[in-house]
Every structure is written in C-alpha cells, then in structure tokens.
Amino acid sequence: MSAYIAKRALTGFATLIVASLVVFAVLEILPGDPARIMLGMNASPEALAALRDEMGLNQPLVTRYFDWISGMAVGDLGRSYTYSTPVSELIAERLEVSLPLALLALALSTLIAIPVGVFAASRRGQAADTVSMGLAQIGVAIPNFWFALLLVYVFAVGLRLVPAGGFPGWDSGWQAMKALLLPAVSLALPQAAILARVTRSAMLEVLGEDYIRTARAKGLPRRTVLWKHALQNALIPVLTILGLQFAFLLAGTIIIENVFYLPGLGRLVFQAISQRDLIVVEGVVMLLVAAVILVNLLVDLLYAAADPRLRTSR
C-alpha cells in the first residue's frame, strides 16, 4: 500500500514540475510589458526603466524561473507587480471567499444530485424519471453565467432578498453568507445536473447486480436496499466525477466571481491576466494545478481503500 502511495505521490510531483515549466514558458511569451501596462501610454522611458528594474524584469529568463521555483519550494510565490504585496498573501485573502464558495456549491450540488439520481433510478422509465432527467438535461445545457444573471434579476433586483453582487467580508457574518448564496446556487446547479445523471446510471448498473436481487429476496425493505446496499456501491463512479468536478468548479468560479464581482481567486487571476501581473497568474495557476493533482491523488487512494484489487494490479 505504501509503495502504491509513494508512486502516486511521485507522479503527482513530477506533473507539478512539468506544469511549472509550461506555465512559466507560456506566460512569459505572452505579449505585453507589465511595466508599460502599469505606467500607461504617456509614461517616460526613464520611469519605465526604473519600474522594470524594481520589478526584476531585467533579469534573464532562466534566473527568474529558478528564483520563482525555489521561492515556491519555501512558500514564497513572489510579489505582485500591481499590488506590490506578496502573492501568497493575495491568494490567502482570496481563498477566504473562493474556498467557502466552492465548498458550498459542492455541498449543494451533492445534496441535490444524489437524492434526485437515486430517485430517478428507482423509478426508471416512469414519469418521475423522465421529468427529473429532463430537468437535468436543461441544467447541463444552461450556461451558468446566464443562469446567474437570471437569479440576480429575480432575487436581488426584484425581491431584494440578497445583494446583486459584491462581498462585505466575513466580519459581517450573515451578510457575507447572503452574498455567497446566489453565486453558490448558480455554480451548483449545472454541477448537480451532471452528478444526478451519473448517480442515476451508476445506480441502474448496481441495481441489476446479483447481490441486490439477493438482498431483495431476503425480504429487506425497498428503501434499505436502495439507499444502503445499492448507493454504497454506486458511489465509486460518483466519487470519480466529484473529483473531476472539483477542477471544473474552480474554473467555473472564475466566471461566477466576475458576474457577482466577488473578490475571489477567479477574479484575481482574471484581473492579473489583463494587467499582465504574470507572477500572480503563475502563482494561482500553480496552486490550482496542485489542488487538482492532490484531489486526484485522494480519489485514487479512496479507490484503493475501497477496492483492494487496485493496489496490486497497478
């Protein structure tokens, strides 16, 4: 088991190194001089030179890559060109918004999707199945920014129940929670739609297995068979999708954070790209890559724990 974990972890680490090279190379060849963007059209050449020097842009590429990567090893992601504060601080600040948002969306989508999926599977071919899967189809097709705007017009402009956007900070308690409500729902629904479909098909597959028939034959109540025996075994594919969705969720927050002008990681990276604050973009992208690798690793480990055959066959 430990050899298996070590192997997985090593692969993850190698992926991270390759990703860092790619990220750095791609961003450095993007056109646009960060100093020029900061100082604008009428800046004098001396002011530009002074700033480029201050930002360390005059160093050779290789030096900058090694500075960056060795800093990263000790948790130093460099200093933002535009905000001139440490990138790690900026990211930590933004995670206070993005992480609760992503978790809330993930929880919401799971809470909606699994009961719907199980329910639809148990009534296969019946009206309830058709309706709920039809809704799921719509949920997959609707772009989430459009859905988000729809929610804003109904709940913020029309009913005035929640703010149209922005984030007041966690100090304001309930107000902060209210500000995250619509964004979380807009993120969760498309995810829930996909997850519900996956749950349904996984359930259908399991429901056809021999042990389910045995359980039923033993005279167990229908509910117990469905929610305990079947769901437990159907959860493995659902887990895979959840792991994959985590990455999608992070990408989705970029759009949603812009619609609701939330000061999250998505907004940060969006803004940083347009301002050519490359070091921030690099830091955020690396963090996301690391997060995805970590989540996949966790999913693999959970697999292995659930299914002993995997540990030896790989």
Next chain:
Amino acid sequence: MGAAAVLAVSMNAAMSARTDLVVGVVLEPPHLDPTAGAAAAIDEIVYANLFEGLTRIGPNGEVQPALAANWTVSGDGKSYTFKLRENVKFHDGTQLDAEDVKFSLERAMAESSTNAQKGLFEAIQSIETIDPATVTVNLKHPQGSFLYNMGWGDAVIVAPESAETNKEKPIGTGPFKFGNWAKGSSVTLTRFDDYWGDDVALEEVEFRFIPDAAAAVPALLSGDVHAFPNAQVGDALGQIQADPRFEVVIGATEGETILAMNNGKEPFSNLKVRQAISHALNRDEIILGASSGNGVPIGSHFSPANDAFVDLTDLYPHDTEKAKELLAEAGYEDGFKATLKLPPPAYARQGGEIIASQLREIGIDLEIIPVEWAQWLEQVFTNKDYDLTIVSHTEPNDINIYARDDYYFAYDNEAFDAVIEELDQTADPEKRKELYAQAQRIIADDAVNGFLFQLPKTGVWDAKLNGMWENQPIQANDVTGVSWED
C-alpha cells in the same frame, strides 16, 4: 392626528438625509498613490477627495486654487510664488508646510521617480521655501500650462513621513481620509474632521469595483450602488433613462477618439491617402454606432469642451467621390488592403466595423484584428506594428503628443513642433489660445489621423443625489460636493 403623523415622519426624514454613498467604478486601482502610477483608477478614487495639489482642476476643466490659496507670477513668467493655506493638516495629524511642497515636487522630478507624468515637472529648475507658508517654484523657461500641470493627480502634495506608504495607506490633506481597502472589492473613504476647507456632506464614500457591464445594471437597479460616474451599461441605458429613480447625464470628457494612422508606413505616409480616408469617414454614422449617438464630432485632436477648441469638422466633409479621386491621384485607383487593430472598448470594436465598411466603399479593404490592451500597448503603441487603429486619448490638452519623437503616429512636422515649443513657453492666455488653434489646424490639414469624436461620459446616478460631476475634464470622481437631497 393623521396629518401630524405624516408631518412627523417627513420631518424625521428631512433630519436624516443620507450621508453614505456607494460609487461604482470599473477598474480596481493597483495601489492608491497617484504620484507613482498612471492608472486612471487611482485618480478616480483619491483625486480631490483624499489628495490635493497646489491647484486643482474644476468641473469644467478650469484651474482653481487648492492647497495654494493664491499665487503671483514674476514678470518674466519664470517664477511662481504660492501662498499656502493655513492650518492644513495631513490625515495623520502633521501640519502641511512649504517643505512638504518642496519634497513632493523634488520627489516627482527625481531620477529614480516612477511618476508616470514626469513631463509635468520638466520645466522646473528649483524650488525654494521662503517661509513655512510660502514656496517659490523657479522654471527653466516660462511655461503656460504650469498651473494646470500642478492640478494633475500626479502632482498632489504628500508628506515625507508618509510618501513611502501611500500606496497601501494613503495620507493626504483632502476632506476624506482613507478608511479601508477590501482588495478586489472596494475602497472606503471616511470624512476627515480636521479638514481645512468647507465640511463635506458625506460621511462615508465607498468605491466599489464592478468590472462587468452585465453586473453594473442589476447593481444599480437593486440599489446596491448609487452612482456610476462612467456607466458601462450598454443597451440597458434606455431602460435606466426611463426609470424616474435615476438620472442619466451625458457629459463631456477630454477623450479624443481617433482612427490613428501609421504615418511612417506606406501608403499612409502619403498625404493624399490620409486625406482620402478622412473624406471617406462618415462621423454621424460612426458616432451613432460607436457611442449610441452621444459623442461630439471633432475635426482635430482637441476636445470641444476645451476653451481653445476650433471646430475643424468641415475640413474633410464626408465625400466618397472626392475620396476616390484623391486615392487615384495617390496612385491607388484600385484601392489597397490594410489592417485595423482594435482594442477592447466598445467604441473601438463597434466603431471599427463601421469604419471598415466606409473605407470599403472607396476600395480600401481592411482586415479587422481585435487585440487586448496589453497587446495593443505592445504592438501598436510601443512597436508601431500597425496600419490603422482606433483609440481614445483621454489625457487633457495632449495635442503635444504629435510633436513627440518616436510616437506611434510616426508623424513628423517641424512647423508643428515649433508651435508646441512656443506654446510651452507662452503664459499669456490669448496667445496660447491662438497657438493651440494653429496646432489644431496643422495636424488637421495634414490629416495625421482620422478625427472621429469626443468620447461622451455617461453618468448614471440616483435622482436624489446632488453635486455629481457632469463632465470629466480629468480622470477623477470628485465627490467633495456631493450630497443627498433631503
């Protein structure tokens, strides 16, 4: 009883006029020090509200006294002696004196300075402090725009104690002091009770960053945001205009929107080609499509809002036949192909489509290349790698860019350079006006660029707000005179 109750309620309302304001702005500033960055987003928050200069620019672009109560100019026009106001305190409690003025100007001029507008201080020879309340600035040569220059956000007065930390924690002399910066979200200013001048009506002003046009409309409709001085609401403008809760004011800016041509490159180096293009442009159509009909036509690189503006829009009237003739005379009977690089703003992207169709009528086939700002700055502005582009130049009185060597228009005319040089050394207002007129005529005659329209400023705010600026002579949101109606 009923009437008394109503009276009591309305009196109560009158007593408690609101003192908070939420202003929506598109961009978040990188930091809050206007003397260390060109980002308009900085000035849009701190100018006049938090930081003040010796002079300030008023709502119609006029120079007004600010920290300097008054001034005298020496006979040769080379020495300005400013009398500072008394009892001016910085937000950290320290007193403003002549040393702070000397420090601020010398800091801006210094070799290591990252002041984005160092040119504003170029003419300064030396700064002398006469007494704590008097300071004399000696110039190398008379400079007519000196008082105006001192009103820019880049020339505000800062204290040596706080200059280094102004980026994060700005300390100025304005009626509002820095409250809080929730990164990515908003900057809040609060009333400064020791302000030297008249009290402001607002106790708290929050500048909220709303970059997405689609998000701006619900923010306004839901009452989350009270004012967008520069509203980017697109097609929703009509809906807002029809809503009595809001006031929509179309004002003037210093933004000259131009079809810039690469004068250093064939065939745009040919005067006749440039004139042909100028004749081919139909400004009315362009204004309708690119600014919802709100732009004001221009015929040279000067804003109609400016006192020295000369109307040259009739110099090259829309005349397709004439354009074709000129093109033929230049040797391009069959027209030619060129590229048109368009930055992201709607005026450029939408205006570009229209211009391309207008030029197609005289045989010029344009390939439209959309670029983002960073690319535009690099390719067009820095490397001059372009044929045509559309952009709005928003800095005030910036006609002198045509005299700059190596500027992206690649325009070179000694006669024009001479006018600008004379202008720089002339202080007499009448003479200056005449020189500005000459400058406008020269570049219009040379058809350096296609001069399109003055960018409108679409202000949208709560109808109960008073004192919002109608025009935008500089990039600032001065809210010192704003109050809520009782």
